[in-house]
Amino acid sequence: MPQKMSYVLPNVPHPLRTPGPEVGQPPTVEPDGGATLLAWMRRMRDERPVWRDESGNAHVFRHADVVRIMADPGLYSSDTVGRLGGGETPSGVLLLLDPPQHGKLRRLVSRAFTNRLISELAPQITNLTRELLDAVDGDRFDLVEAVANPLPVMVIATMLGVPVGDHDKFQAWGEQLLATDASDPESVRRMELTGKEISAYLQEFVDARRRTPHDDLIGTLVQAEVDGQRLADDEIVSFATLLLLAGHITTSVLLGNILLCLDSAPERWEALRADRSGIAAVIEETLRCRPPFTRIERVPTRQVEIAGEVIEPNTMIHLWLLSANHDERVFDDPADFVPERSNSRQTAFGHGIHYCIGAPLARLESRIVLELMLDRFRSVRVDADAPLSFHGSNVFGAERLPLVVRRA
Secondary structure (H helix, E strand, O other): OOOOOOOOOOOOOOOOHHOOOOOOOOOOOOOOOOOOHHHHHHHHHHOOEEOOOOOOOEEOOOOEEEHHOOOOOEEEOOOOOOOOOOOOOOOOOHHHHHHEEEEEHHHHHHHOOOOOHHOOOHHHHHHHHHHHHOEEEEEEEEEHHHHHHHHHHHHHHHHHHOHHHHHHHHHHHHHHOOOOOOOOOHHHHHHHHHHHHHHHHHHHHHHHHOOOOOOOOOHHHHEEEEEEEEOOOOHHHHHHHHHHHHHHHHHHHHHHHHHHHHHOOOHHHHHHOOOOHHHHHHHHHHHHOOEEEOOEEEEEOOOEEEOOOOOOOOOOEEEEHHHHOOOOOOOOOOOOEOOOHHHHOOOOOOOHHHOOOOOHHHHHOOOHHHHHHHHHHHEEEEEOOOOEEOOOOOOEEEEEEEEEEOOO
16 A cells, blocks of 8 residues: 655645634635635534625535536536626636636637647747756755746746736736725725736737737637637637736745645655656645635526535635545545545536636646756755745735745
């Protein structure tokens, strides 16, 4: 049997031995990297598989319920903005669209986001990663700052056909949107201004591709056609924005989480250096243990019943992907990092029609980064003497990840 290791941070109680907090608002990821949050979700799965918060929103924790809801877009709408916010759903944002609009846009963008296009990016991703690692000096560095943040932004910029040199601007935009506090009018105003700035920036490239065709992603989206239909400018801009921001965060957090998980089982680093065939399994188990996002949202279109709880239409439902990935009803010893297990049912990238279109790219980038780090470093550990900080809210990963390395 493979050795099982807790993947939480060093000197943090194992989730199965951490008393679950009382029912109430979810605990934050800080300061223990998620151990208390995981313990809280374990208690919710057992005692309150559907829980109402103080605002009346419903939270769903068990794997079977989460997957069933994601698989039924007719009964559970993704249009949280249109149904709950009273506003118009932004066109081109796949995450918020329901059928049939979702199917039309997905078919069009899929023409430009093929496996062939993704695989052809491998040499560019490899070169970019080498350059970033070449800039690392000494035996201590912050993975997020040095590689995990800049790489995915630069890759997506390359795909879109916008200047890679603007990656600092894209990263700043992403951090601004992540920092938005919906309860603070000034924060919301800054977010709206940032959104307009991003749209204006990308619209210039859409206009240029309409004047002069190009084979980059924006150019392909401008020319894409299915059943005589093409994408409107605002749809292209919205989709490009989603790639630039959400795609960047997903891969950045995943890269950090891989190193966090491997830190719990340092002998696996040496094993991977000797045999790279286990890399894919390590990535999948990391996605199960530490999915980049803790939850997604849906809204029922009519009255439904989930785990015995009646939910009225137009109620916000939070689907806890992190909890589903730790459901003991599906995964044995879910708090242990076991790449050898079957992870075919993990939900990190969603399920059904909204399964993440960028999942193959995130996996490819993660594999290339891990391979190049294995080439360069005999060992990699989280720096116990440096401060470690985590994203808040819905993002489940390190905001800063200081490492200590021993070069090969």
